Amino acid sequence: MNPVFGEKRLNVENALKLARKIESDLYVLPELFNTGYAFTSRDEALELAEEIPGQTTEKLAEYCRENDVYIVGGIAERENGRVYNSAVAVGPDGLIGKYRKSHLFYAEKKWFSPGDTGFRVFTLKKLKVKIGIIICFDWVFPEASRVLALKGADIICHPSNLVLPYAQKAMLTRSFENKVFTVTANRVGSEKRGGYKFLFTGLSQVTNPKMEILVQASRDREEVKVVEIDVEEARNKKITEFNDLFLDRRVDLYREILG
Amino acid sequence: MNPVFGEKRLNVENALKLARKIESDLYVLPELFNTGYAFTSRDEALELAEEIPGQTTEKLAEYCRENDVYIVGGIAERENGRVYNSAVAVGPDGLIGKYRKSHLFYAEKKWFSPGDTGFRVFTLKKLKVKIGIIICFDWVFPEASRVLALKGADIICHPSNLVLPYAQKAMLTRSFENKVFTVTANRVGSEKRGGYKFLFTGLSQVTNPKMEILVQASRDREEVKVVEIDVEEARNKKITEFNDLFLDRRVDLYREILG
Numbered sequence: 001m002n003p004v005f006g007e008k009r010l011n012v013e014n015a016l017k018l019a020r021k022i023e024s025d026l027y028v029l030p031e032l033f034n035t036g037y038a039f040t041s042r043d044e045a046l047e048l049a050e051e052i053p054g055q056t057t058e059k060l061a062e063y064c065r066e067n068d069v070y071i072v073g074g075i076a077e078r079e080n081g082r083v084y085n086s087a088v089a090v091g092p093d094g095l096i097g098k099y100r101k102s103h104l105f106y107a108e109k110k111w112f113s114p115g116d117t118g119f120r121v122f123t124l125k126k127l128k129v130k131i132g133i134i135i136c137f138d139w140v141f142p143e144a145s146r147v148l149a150l151k152g153a154d155i156i157c158h159p160s161n162l163v164l165p166y167a168q169k170a171m172l173t174r175s176f177e178n179k180v181f182t183v184t185a186n187r188v189g190s191e192k193r194g195g196y197k198f199l200f201t202g203l204s205q206v207t208n209p210k211m212e213i214l215v216q217a218s219r220d221r222e223e224v225k226v227v228e229i230d231v232e233e234a235r236n237k238k239i240t241e242f243n244d245l246f247l248d249r250r251v252d253l254y255r256e257i258l259g
Numbered sequence: 260m261n262p263v264f265g266e267k268r269l270n271v272e273n274a275l276k277l278a279r280k281i282e283s284d285l286y287v288l289p290e291l292f293n294t295g296y297a298f299t300s301r302d303e304a305l306e307l308a309e310e311i312p313g314q315t316t317e318k319l320a321e322y323c324r325e326n327d328v329y330i331v332g333g334i335a336e337r338e339n340g341r342v343y344n345s346a347v348a349v350g351p352d353g354l355i356g357k358y359r360k361s362h363l364f365y366a367e368k369k370w371f372s373p374g375d376t377g378f379r380v381f382t383l384k385k386l387k388v389k390i391g392i393i394i395c396f397d398w399v400f401p402e403a404s405r406v407l408a409l410k411g412a413d414i415i416c417h418p419s420n421l422v423l424p425y426a427q428k429a430m431l432t433r434s435f436e437n438k439v440f441t442v443t444a445n446r447v448g449s450e451k452r453g454g455y456k457f458l459f460t461g462l463s464q465v466t467n468p469k470m471e472i473l474v475q476a477s478r479d480r481e482e483v484k485v486v487e488i489d490v491e492e493a494r495n496k497k498i499t500e501f502n503d504l505f506l507d508r509r510v511d512l513y514r515e516i517l518g
Contacts, residue, residue: 102509106499118512140436140504142401143513150515166435166470173432176425177399211425240365245399250361251518253377254402256409258517259510 001029002189002200002222005036006048012059015073018224019063025127027224028185029073030204031101031136031159032085037187040194042083045111049078052088053095060090068092070124073185074135074159082113087133087159089122097122102144105137107196119147129154129231136160139167139174139184143257149178150246154234160186162201172211179209179245180234188220209233260288261448261459261481264295265307271318274332277483278322284386286483287444288332289463290360290395290418291344296446299453301342304370308337311347312354319349327351329383332444333394333418341372346392346418348381356381361403364396366455378406388413388490395419398426398433398443402516408437409505413493419445421460431470438468438504439493447479468492 001018003011011034019027031037034056039045050056052075060071070091077086077100085101085108100115101108121132132148134156139145145156156178158171171182184207187200204217206227215227237245260277262270270293278286290296293315298304309315311334319330329350336345336359344360344367359374360367380391391407393415398404404415415433419426421443430441443466446459461478465486474486496505 102512103507104501106501109501114509119515137502141508142405142436143508143516146401147513147515150518169428169470170432170435173429176429177401211428242363242365242368243396248362249400249402249518250373251516253361254406254517256378256406257402257510258513259409259508 001033001187003030003033003036003187005038005191005193008034008048008056011036012056016059016063018222019071022224022226024069024226026070026072026124026129026131026155028157028183029071029159030185030187031074031087031161032076033073033159035076036191037161038191038193038196038198039111042111045076045083046078046081049076049083051079052077052086052098057088057090057095060088061094064090064092065094068126070127072131072133072157072159083111084115085112085135086115087135087157089131089133091124092126096124099133099135101135101138103138103141119144119151121148121151121153131155131157133157133159136162139170142174142177145174145178145180149180153180154231155181155183158182158184160184161198162186163198165201168203168205171205172207172213175207175209176211177245179237181209181229181231182207188218188222260292260446262289262292262295262446264297264450264452267293267307267315270295271315275318275322277481278330281483281485283328283485285329285331285383285390285414287416287442288330288418289444289446290333290346290420291335292332292418294335295450296420297450297452297455297457298370301370304335304342305337305340308335308342310338311336311345311357316347316349316354319347320353323349323351324353327385329386331390331392331416331418342370343374344371344394345374346394346416348390348392350383351385355383358392358394360394360397362397362400378403378410380407380410380412390414390416392416392418395421398429401433401436404433404437404439408439412439413490414440414442417441417443419443420457421445422457424460427462427464430464431466431472434466434468435470436504438496440468440488440490441466447477447481
């Protein structure tokens with residue numbers, strides 16, 4: 001997607017128009033898909049943010065109810081005067097849960113409060129699938145995807161507004177090391193506001209536990225793509241008859257990770 | 260390298276002959292470079308293993324002393340009737356330290372005891388550089404490289420006998436996420452013994468914190484390559500004016516990593 005800054009109604013409509021183009025069980029939208037990315041002040045972010053559930057969540061829920069599908073997407077969230085860079089998981093029965101971005105990138109630190117939800121796994125009942133959510137820059141911290149995989153996520157949904165060229169390659173490592181699928185839904189286009197200019201890198205993709213890109217979108221066009229996966233591939237962590245990627249972990253030697 | 264199974268004297272001589280071809284401050288040799296890989300029994304491994312320090316370590320130390328250099332290489336280690344898949348760090352003043360492979364791959368579990376040293380950082384005094392060591396399959400566990408980087412490693416030395424095609428790509432992620440250099444010294448050739456056949460994937464490489472391969476060796480020939488690096492690149496963990504990859508870690512949200 002290439003959202004228009006501040007045009008929430010338009011952006012949500014556009015997201016659902018894209019969704020309508022293709023049949024899928026689970027749709028993943030970019031980070032901050034309803035507001036755009038380049039805020040110039042905390043007040044502006046607060047103004048455009050919504051409570052969860054709120055207007056955008058309701059619109060997504062309506063679509064999910066009518067089409068019997070699931071959507072994950074990033075929106076700006078307001079709560080008690082704070083603003084979070086959040087994502088919602090919505091299904092046929094409405095809001096399933098939300099995640100607040102844990103690792104804020106660049107000037108986001110000026111507008112958003114750091115996420116306090118931790119890394120959460122949600123069950124998509126109809127699909128019998130467990131998903132986790134990370135947002136954009138969270139990708140660089142292996143702990144984020146690791147925690148989700150250890151909690152049983154089959155698929156890591158990754159709403160993004162990536163401006164650096166690294167994540168798409170690194171998500172292959174995240175997929176392999178955790179034996180999960182990943183869905184990176186990245187923005188295209190650019191935003192120039194208040195002295196900041198961001199050029200988003202597109203190339204949305206789905207990766208599998210074998211370190212393969214199953215489908216990838218373009219660098220610069222709005223696009224919706226679908227791929228069929230067998231989530232069972234994410235549930236067997238064995239990679240040889242002697243090796244299970246989770247059972248082989250040497251937790252006794254990892255203490256320094258928690259400082 | 261393409262060691263000959265069981266021919267320890269020949270393999271050590273060959274390693275030093277390769278080293279002599281090129282001037283470097285730090286040389287990294289493959290996993291089990293002195294013994295070869297495809298053991299067929301624990302007794303065979305015990306027989307070929309050495310104490311550390313022992314014969315192979317002494318030979319490496321002699322080379323380091325004469326040439327004022329450092330060597331990291333993988334050897335089979337014997338201690339109290341156990342065998343470890345270990346690596347030594349050796350310098351002009353002799354043995355600096357050893358690491359015992361934490362995550363054993365495939366049939367290694369039948370010959371070797373799991374490493375009990377944890378992930379250790381060694382200072383190469385003359386170079387004013389800190390190195391950490393992981394061995395082969397350790398690469399797939401992000402915690403291993405993470406612990407070394409958090410302990411201050413500038414360079415992760417990665418003696419390997421890789422048979423799968425994934426590590427060379429994933430080490431780019433390890434470099435970027437930890438902002439360290441990595442040196443994967445992988446075997447070439449194949450070994451067929453006792454019902455097992457291994458084809459090693461070569462492509463030894465050095466990666467930098469910008470997610471680049473600085474130099475890469477061939478898939479199937481013995482070769483020694485050198486690259487000059489500025490270790491300072493590994494000491495600044497900032498990636499934007501607002502982001503430091505280590506200070507940004509949300510240790511409060513990673514608890515599940517330790518189970």
